[in-house]
Amino acid sequence: MQLPKNTVYTVSRLNGEVRQLLEGQLGKIWLNGEISNFSAPGSGHWYLTLKDSHSQIRCAMFKGRNQSVTFRPANGQQVLVRGAISVYEPRGDYQLLIESMLPAGDGLLAQQYEALKMQLAAQGLFAQDTKRPLPENIRRIGVITSPTGAAIRDVLHVLERRDPSIEVIIYPAQVQGEAATQTIIQALDIANRRLEVDVLLLTRGGGSLEDLWCFNAESLAHAIYNSALPVVSAVGHEVDTTIADYVADVRAPTPSAGAELLSNDKGNKLQKLAVAASRVQTGWQHYQLKSERRLSLLQHRLSQQDPVHALQQLTQRFDEMQLRLESTLARRLSQLSLRQQKLSGRLEQQSPRHRLDTSQSRLGYLSKSLNEAMHYRLEKATEKLQHQAGVLGSVSPLATLSRGYSITSDAQGQVLTRATDVQPGDTLISRLEQGKVHSTVIDIILDVEPAG
Incomplete structure (x- = not known):
């Protein structure tokens, strides 16, 4: 028997999927236990077992994490650790990867610290x-x-x-x-x-x-x-x-x-102060020179400018601006009026009354079409029914009776087809086109010998 390929696991695949399942479902947990089998090889990583009175679990705390631990763990010490469940795939061992470790006495404070930290961050x-x-x-x-x-x-x-x-x-x-x-x-x-x-x-x-x-x-x-x-x-x-x-x-x-x-280093501060003083002096000299040049230029321009002429220029510019404003306002009002008329026309076309009249006209047309279709379907159904009734009547046993034939049955109503089905003295019932006839068998005559 061959199994589908996706149902056959390798050991590596199984351990890998178990690791992903454990890491994804449990996340980070707090664990309280007693240290045993503690070892610290030259790599700087820590390996230990945490146990209680009934169970134990292997743990690992890598160098980047254990450097923040403020005490040296020892066998028999009660600690509170926080970490994530994982699987060491080469051996298939499930273990706890420790991220932080505290003496059990500091555990409650550590949990309160983490809870408050998350609350304030939120x-x-x-x-x-x-x-x-x-x-x-x-x-x-x-x-x-x-x-x-x-x-x-x-x-x-x-x-x-x-x-x-x-x-x-x-x-x-x-x-x-x-x-x-x-x-x-x-x-x-x-x-x-x-x-x-x-x-x-x-x-x-x-x-x-x-x-x-x-x-x-x-x-x-x-x-x-x-x-x-x-x-x-x-x-x-x-x-x-x-x-x-x-x-x-x-x-x-x-x-x-x-x-x-x-604070700043005082030597560096004095150096910065000297640089700042030099910049201030240079800036002042530059500003003074620039101001003198600007003053000379303004004096020259003032001597060439007539205040009356400047006022006339400003008055003329004001009049031009006023005319442009009036023209702009008139044009804008005309545009707004035209837009208002267009919107009114569109609003009239979208009036509920217009849409209601259109809907009522369409409803009348659909009602008329529905009645005509129903009348046509009814006529066709009547014609088909009459035709099928004629066909049924042509093959009905009752039509045979109208031609002088009868249907004979015994006293129990069982239709008779052979003379050998009755005995002398039996009562027979013959159904005619109109009514029934009861008779008694006196003699049986066989016109044709039965087969066999």
């Missing part, structure tokens, strides 16, 4: 077209941070080294703990009410996800988005990313990087 708070550019010439920076933390020291050190002329106003705020979010929002509000700085730098040093959690509040995200002043977010280290980073107009990877972003 509301448009991360849209690039709403980001404001930083001012070109920054003279005063407002820093929202803890006044005793390491971040403010790094910021002040960078600004002192790069551009001592920039003034710094510190808006004190807690940057860790339950009350931190509210104090940051209050500092933003104060800065926006005073409007005494060119830009705001929201910053603090690095820490765990829980340490930086105050920068992941929805209320702070809306406060940054609604700020009248541009906001630069420089929270944590380069690998740390908070909701405040996504909402801010510019994100800097560290507090020091934020200070460098908002």
